[in-house]
Amino acid sequence: MNKIYLHSADKIANIKHKSLVKALVIALFEEECIALDQLSYIFCSDAYLLQINKQFLNHDTLTDVITFPFSEEGEPVYGEVYLSVDRIKENAKTFEVEYQNELLRVMVHGALHLCGYTDKTKPQKAQMREKEDYYLKQFNVSREANS
Template structure:
């Protein structure tokens, strides 16, 4: 499994967050029974960096907490059976890994939201990572039903890594 973490913010982001992100990504994949070795790219940035990307890709001129850029189009969320392993569309030709996509998290928002919601920075980082991993695996929260499914799955993932409420 390749988890590529790009740190755009320097010392505010430490090795403990690196380990936490990796643990949450692995727990997410395990929960959804992903049968493939995978590649996920994570960028940790600040409000300025995420605002620029949010403007470019979503036409939203404001910072957000997390952005997800899935590379796989799931017909059914979390259903890996639909992926043709023989196709080079979703798999890295050099490593053979399934390229799920890219995640971008604003560390400024992690700190703001942890304070606002009264929980730890680890919990907020873990929550945003789990949330985004579910997006990479085809889940969304456009309807009440989808939102409930995602919320339950996020809590299950966080519980597996010791970040329950």
């Protein structure tokens, strides 16, 4: 089905080039050889995502992204990725990159989680960052350069 949906819970993300962003995410799944059924990105505030973090993960911390896979292993991916627009804006300032670049990085990060990547250990984080950078280069985005 390859459907990517963009929703606003309580914040609007103001994504530029939506069709290109969706194409990048679809290409990511294709390159990872992971079948994609449906993926919803839900944009929200820090408060909204904090409540989800507490309710479902028992974490009382702010985060920029939480990913929920709903499909079974071996089935085409069906999932939701919740993104805090507040956190992404703050991270963009911290890393001195444009908001759109950081937004795309976090969207790729969520998609990579649905492809089976995790970031619990230092080596896993390094692999995740390497994958993020690889896919962002496909879209001419980097964290090093403010483009």
